[in-house]
Amino acid sequence: MSLSSAMNTAQAIFNNTGTQTSTVSKNMANSGNADYAKRTTIVSTTLFGAQVSTTVRAQNEVLMxxxxxxxxxxxxxxxxxxxxxxxxxxxxxxxxxxxxxxxxxxxxxxxxxxxxxxxxxxxxxxxxxxxxxxxxxxxxxxxxxxxxxxxxxxxxxxxxxxxxxxxxxxxxxxxxxxxxxxxxxxxxxxxxxxxxxxxxxxxxxxxxxxxxxxxxxxxxxxxxxxxxxxxxxxxxxxxxxxxxxxxxxxxxxxxxxxxxxxxxxxxxxxxxxxxxxxxxxxxxxxxxxxxxxxxxxxxxxxxxxxxxxxxxxxxxxxxxxxxxxxxxxxxxxxxxxxxxxxxxxxxxxxxxxxxxxxxxxxxxxxxxxxxxxxxxxxxxxxxxxxxxxxxxxxxxxxxxxxxxxxxxxxxxxxxxxxxxxxxxSRSAEAYSNMTGVSLDEELSLMLDLEQSYKAATKLVSAIDEMLQALLNIAS
Structure with a gap:
């Protein structure tokens, strides 16, 4: 992997993590809102690496x-x-x-x-x-x-x-x-x-x-x-x-x-x-x-x-x-x-x-x-x-x-x-289970995103060290 592609990968991780974190934060802020449907970010693979393609709203027409x-x-x-x-x-x-x-x-x-x-x-x-x-x-x-x-x-x-x-x-x-x-x-x-x-x-x-x-x-x-x-x-x-x-x-x-x-x-x-x-x-x-x-x-x-x-x-x-x-x-x-x-x-x-x-x-x-x-x-x-x-x-x-x-x-x-x-009560609960926000799930996802962010920071740190080494050799 070249330094430029590594940097692009790190940049993509930061972008994706930022979008996903924003979505998770919004979900958690509305965990007690019965009129809010959970949002999920969909990450897809492109020629330029993994990218957030869309944010999907949870819904179930039958239960609704x-x-x-x-x-x-x-x-x-x-x-x-x-x-x-x-x-x-x-x-x-x-x-x-x-x-x-x-x-x-x-x-x-x-x-x-x-x-x-x-x-x-x-x-x-x-x-x-x-x-x-x-x-x-x-x-x-x-x-x-x-x-x-x-x-x-x-x-x-x-x-x-x-x-x-x-x-x-x-x-x-x-x-x-x-x-x-x-x-x-x-x-x-x-x-x-x-x-x-x-x-x-x-x-x-x-x-x-x-x-x-x-x-x-x-x-x-x-x-x-x-x-x-x-x-x-x-x-x-x-x-x-x-x-x-x-x-x-x-x-x-x-x-x-x-x-x-x-x-x-x-x-x-x-x-x-x-x-x-x-x-x-x-x-x-x-x-x-x-x-x-x-x-x-x-x-x-x-x-x-x-x-x-x-x-x-x-x-x-x-x-x-x-x-x-x-x-x-x-x-x-x-x-x-x-x-x-x-x-x-x-x-x-x-x-x-x-x-x-x-x-x-x-x-x-x-x-x-x-x-x-x-x-x-x-x-x-x-x-x-x-x-x-x-x-x-x-x-x-x-x-x-x-x-x-x-x-x-x-x-x-x-x-x-x-x-x-x-x-x-039962129908509202069933609908909420399908479309509502679970704090446990969101917190778990937030921890995963934190790990992704840490991985990206380590990658950037490694790139920085490699670039510094190249500069030292060139000088």
């Missing part, structure tokens, strides 16, 4: 897609689970202490007590107090369920705004990737940024990816709607500021196509948007219907004049008795204790709250109607099928089944949430 799907599934499930937790809190938490079912039991007990002592006005006043508690529970629960719907609408608005912003950022990152790829530059940082944005987009809506020339990509939603192709597609939504049982929420549109609400406790939602639609348009309205049916059952049980006019309970100022087995939307919010009953509790005993007295002699021991009301709590009645539970049950059983429906839904959602969280 699996990870994005897991992110979407988990995000959707957690959105549903969070809303169900809010709904359970409305009912008083774990023991459902504030549920209408609890207050119905208390009211029934007071009616039974009043039937045994119909002349006791203190007991009669207790019936009115229990009735007001039941009404308050229904009014409050209805209001809070509509708040859950309004909150879902607010979250949808925020998520839509966030998605539009992310898509704008995605365009900038994608343009950088395609530009750098086309001109033979380094698109790796832009690829990291684009993948990071994909993860954030996947939390909002499920995406599928189609790769094109120059690392360009097209994004579609999980149902096939175009989300991004060269430029972002517009995502639009109009929020409702107020919700009642009769309010229908507005649709979310992506590129003019409405997003479908998800289904089931183990939600089919990919991303938060379809899950929030499920909460707003399915879960909360179904529970609202159950509350409305409980309110209708109360009005029916205490109806007077042979069931033709409302008695102890009425719908606002109306004394009309709702039709059997037919849902009245929003009734739980508008049900009240009849003012006449509050003014004179004995009217409940006599059936004269709004109707014609059944105790014309004003007999203080009259208990016929009170016994009838007591027994009615154990009598089967028809409920509307849209409430999502049994259509023929006693009011007490129906109210208990409503809680069971909510708890079953929440329990199933919790189990599904645990499974999807575990799946996300």
């Amino acid at each position: 897609r699996q990870n994005l799907t897991a992110i979407s599934q988990n995000s959707g499930q957690q959105s549903v689970l969070s809303a169900l937790g809010d709904m359970r809190s409305v009912m008083g938490g774990t023991n459902y202490e504030m549920s209408p079912a609890k207050y119905l039991e208390a009211l029934r007990n007071k009616i039974h007590e009043y039937a045994t002592r119909p002349s006791d006005q203190v007991v009669g006043a207790g019936v009115i107090s229990a009735a007001q508690d039941a009404v308050t529970a229904l009014n409050t629960a209805s209001s809070e369920i509509q708040r859950v719907r309004a909150d879902a609408d607010k979250q949808i608005e925020a998520q839509v705004d966030k998605l539009n912003n992310l898509l704008s950022e995605f365009k900038a990152a994608n343009d950088m990737v395609t530009t750098e790829t086309a001109r033979g530059g380094d698109p790796n940082d832009a690829l990291d940024r684009r993948d990071s944005l994909l993860k954030q987009i996947s939390e909002i809506v499920g995406v599928s990816i189609v790769n094109r020339e120059n690392n360009d990509v097209v994004l579609y939603t999980s149902d096939g709607t175009t989300l991004f192709e060269t430029s972002p597609r517009k995502v639009t939504f109009q929020r409702n500021l107020f919700y009642s049982a009769s309010t229908t929420g507005n649709a979310i549109y992506i590129d003019g196509v409405a997003v479908d609400a998800a289904k089931s406790a183990n939600t089919t939602a990919l991303g938060s948007l379809p899950a929030l639609l499920q909460v707003r348009d399915d879960i909360a309205p179904t529970f609202q219907s159950q509350l409305d049916e409980i309110a209708r059952g109360l009005i029916t049980i205490f109806a007077e004049n042979g069931g033709t006019i409302a008695g102890l309970f009425q719908n606002g100022t109306s004394t009309t008795v709702p039709a059997a087995g037919t849902l009245v939307p929003g009734l739980a919010a508008s049900i009240v204790v009849a003012p006449n009953a509050i003014a004179n509790p004995s009217k409940v005993r006599d059936g004269s709250v709004n109707g014609t007295t059944q105790n014309p002699d004003n007999n203080s021991s009259f208990s016929t109607l009170l016994d009838k009301y007591d027994q009615a709590f154990d009598s089967s009645m028809a409920f509307d099928a849209t409430a999502g539970i049994d259509v023929q049950k006693t009011l007490i059983t129906f109210s208990s089944n409503s809680l069971s429906w909510l708890e079953s839904l929440r329990s199933s959602a919790t189990a599904a949430g645990e499974s999807k969280t575990a799946l996300l």
Whole structure:
């Protein structure tokens, strides 16, 4: 080997080692960055010796897609689970202490007590107090369920705004990737940024990816709607500021196509948007219907004049008795204790709250109607099928089944949430193992590079000594 070729070799080692060290240092600096993919320098042999030809970014398309799907599934499930937790809190938490079912039991007990002592006005006043508690529970629960719907609408608005912003950022990152790829530059940082944005987009809506020339990509939603192709597609939504049982929420549109609400406790939602639609348009309205049916059952049980006019309970100022087995939307919010009953509790005993007295002699021991009301709590009645539970049950059983429906839904959602969280953890770990930085590996490589650098310095030192010897001979 000539001195010039030896010097070229040493120079190549220094160049290669510098590039490789820079790459390893960057890897180590980003070892805790989940959005960073490991870089590897590729050294190839040329006519001029070994040279770094390119820097490769670690990637695995299959694991990346699996990870994005897991992110979407988990995000959707957690959105549903969070809303169900809010709904359970409305009912008083774990023991459902504030549920209408609890207050119905208390009211029934007071009616039974009043039937045994119909002349006791203190007991009669207790019936009115229990009735007001039941009404308050229904009014409050209805209001809070509509708040859950309004909150879902607010979250949808925020998520839509966030998605539009992310898509704008995605365009900038994608343009950088395609530009750098086309001109033979380094698109790796832009690829990291684009993948990071994909993860954030996947939390909002499920995406599928189609790769094109120059690392360009097209994004579609999980149902096939175009989300991004060269430029972002517009995502639009109009929020409702107020919700009642009769309010229908507005649709979310992506590129003019409405997003479908998800289904089931183990939600089919990919991303938060379809899950929030499920909460707003399915879960909360179904529970609202159950509350409305409980309110209708109360009005029916205490109806007077042979069931033709409302008695102890009425719908606002109306004394009309709702039709059997037919849902009245929003009734739980508008049900009240009849003012006449509050003014004179004995009217409940006599059936004269709004109707014609059944105790014309004003007999203080009259208990016929009170016994009838007591027994009615154990009598089967028809409920509307849209409430999502049994259509023929006693009011007490129906109210208990409503809680069971909510708890079953929440329990199933919790189990599904645990499974999807575990799946996300495993998929993220598998993806990280393939593309993430291992400090042990990088440190080992750094030691190897150090040895290469030392070898180059020794070679340069040897060349220096040889040149010095030649100069000494020449002189």
